[in-house]
């Protein structure tokens with residue numbers, strides 16, 4: 815497997831999805847972010863209006879951690895590490911799940927639970943709250 819880290823100078827990479835076909839937009843790459851520290855409390859990840867209800871966006875924290883933010887309802891968001899717990903590739907939203915392009919693990923968007931291996935551990939949750947119209951770490 816060839817791993818290529820998603821590059822680019824932007825602090826944030828945003829992937830939106832609008833259905834199963836959007837998985838082609840994947841950043842199918844090993845993250846190389848296993849050592850990225852968790853986000854500091856109070857870091858603004860994304861504006862709430864950039865995350866339509868039912869959809870997910872992928873963001874990169876100022877420390878380089880990759881996080882998937884899902885708006886599960888009008889008022890509720892869930893943030894999960896986007897680093898696959900199997901071997902560290904970056905998961906992407908695909909249909910109703912988060913999917914790892916490397917070996918096919920699938921995770922629940924609502925809580926990171928493993929839906930399909932080979933990953934055995936859930937995606938770690940990143941604690942966030944909505945503050946002044948933005949998703950902010952706590």
Ligand code: FES
Nearest residue numbers: 898900901914917
């Ligand atoms: S790295 Fe994700 S399934 Fe292997």
